[in-house]
Amino acid sequence: MKRLVPTAEMTLGPFFPREFAEGANDLAGAAENVVEITGRVTELDGKPLDNVILEIWQADAGGRFDNPDFAGWGRAATDAQGNYRFRTIRPGAIPGRAPHVNFLILYSGLMRQLQTVMFFEDSNDPVLQAVQPSGRSRLIARATGKNSLRFDIRLRGGEETPFFDD
Amino acid sequence: MAVVIARRDPLTQAQGVEPGYAQTARRWPSQPLARRPHTASELSGPQPVARLLPLVRGDLAGHGARRALGQLIRLRVRVVDEDGAPLPGTVVEAWHCNAAGKYIHPNDTHDAPADPNFYGAARLVAGDSGLVELRTIKPGAYPVPDTNGWWRPPHVHFSVWGRVWLSRLVTQMFFPGEPLNEADAILNAIHDPGARGRCIARLVPSTTNELIYDYQLVVRGRKGAPGMP
Numbered sequence: 309m310k311r312l313v314p315t316a317e318m319t320l321g322p323f324f325p326r327e328f329a330e331g332a333n334d335l336a337g338a339a340e341n342v343v344e345i346t347g348r349v350t351e352l353d354g355k356p357l358d359n360v361i362l363e364i365w366q367a368d369a370g371g372r373f374d375n376p377d378f379a380g381w382g383r384a385a386t387d388a389q390g391n392y393r394f395r396t397i398r399p400g401a402i403p404g405r406a407p408h409v410n411f412l413i414l415y416s417g418l419m420r421q422l423q424t425v426m427f428f429e430d431s432n433d434p435v436l437q438a439v440q441p442s443g444r445s446r447l448i449a450r451a452t453g454k455n456s457l458r459f460d461i462r463l464r465g466g467e468e469t470p471f472f473d474d
Numbered sequence: 475m476a477v478v479i480a481r482r483d484p485l486t487q488a489q490g491v492e493p494g495y496a497q498t499a500r501r502w503p504s505q506p507l508a509r510r511p512h513t514a515s516e517l518s519g520p521q522p523v524a525r526l527l528p529l530v531r532g533d534l535a536g537h538g539a540r541r542a543l544g545q546l547i548r549l550r551v552r553v554v555d556e557d558g559a560p561l562p563g564t565v566v567e568a569w570h571c572n573a574a575g576k577y578i579h580p581n582d583t584h585d586a587p588a589d590p591n592f593y594g595a596a597r598l599v600a601g602d603s604g605l606v607e608l609r610t611i612k613p614g615a616y617p618v619p620d621t622n623g624w625w626r627p628p629h630v631h632f633s634v635w636g637r638v639w640l641s642r643l644v645t646q647m648f649f650p651g652e653p654l655n656e657a658d659a660i661l662n663a664i665h666d667p668g669a670r671g672r673c674i675a676r677l678v679p680s681t682t683n684e685l686i687y688d689y690q691l692v693v694r695g696r697k698g699a700p701g702m703p
Binding site for chain 1: 646
């Protein structure tokens with residue numbers, strides 16, 4: 309059977325249009341139980357990065373991915389200080405998985421997309437367990453308030469965030 | 475039918491830290507990427523994205539007194555999966571610099587002139603045969619700051635969703651016959667000559683003043699039973 313080779317991924321570059329980067333970081337809308345996720349994206353030596361594009365994909369509060377009233381997808385860009393912000397809801401558990409938010413990172417200098425996952429607490433989740441034990445804590449968001457979480461992403465060096473190949 | 479995502483082939487995909495592209499050594503992770511099982515979370519995705527994001531500008535070239543400077547081109551881009559099946563309804567974002575090599579982005583400090591009649595960003599949705607068409611002008615080449623004479627060849631950036639979360643594709647399309655293609659650190663990060671060649675559009679013979687280019691974007695994923703290798 310014919311099998312095509314996926315197109316080679318290439319870097320997003322530094323000039324992803326602002327118009328595309330903005331306006332899609334509020335997944336919650338008028339929903340209740342809103343949670344705010346903020347964080348800073350840094351490179352080697354801890355330098356913050358401007359205009360990094362982050363996209364997230366998550367289940368709804370009931371653990372569903374096909375809710376017509378909750379798209380589950382959002383996009384944010386970092387500012388000049390490296391900070392991003394999402395407004396969303398806490399996802400429910402899905403069979404075999406703990407509540408989590410999938411993150412995709414696109415940027416100049418990244419020839420391929422980087423994938424990571426944010427968890428709400430330590431758990432027996434098979435994706436969290438796929439990470440080296442020493443790195444697991446860096447995939448667990450830190451509560452900074454009743455409805456606010458902090459999830460920093462270090463691309464390389466130091467407290468490097470664990471990333472997934474697929 | 476479920477979507478299956480096979481692992482990336484290191485010959486047809488870049489591997490991270492690339493010679494001649496210094497930023498990759500500051501940003502690509504130093505640790506090996508972890509392998510994870512694929513569950514419903516990775517093998518689902520937002521549908522339809524066109525409901526979430528407004529479609530904008532299928533024509534970047536303009537007309538008459540509002541015409542953008544540069545060679546008029548038409549890009550005919552077909553989006554398919556690894557089975558060759560078209561992906562009607564998938565969203566495609568495209569962006570590129572103007573004919574002088576300047577982006578609309580405020581972070582672009584290159585001293586090339588802006589073109590008041592050119593705004594280089596489009597968001598399109600694929601039609602029934604997976605086709606998107608973009609009327610625009612051919613982008614210029616431009617120097618990369620803080621490098622030893624690296625000039626990017628003319629290229630168009632694409633971002634495509636595909637069927638599921640793991641099929642997301644962000645890439646760049648190049649033009650045939652460009653001398654700068656030979657030394658570009660980004661294009662040449664793809665080591666397989668065939669895969670690299672597929673990142674270069676094909677010029678279609680035409681008799682008008684508009685150059686037509688055909689291109690194919692293959693997103694990851696094929697149909698198969700879950701759990702198959």
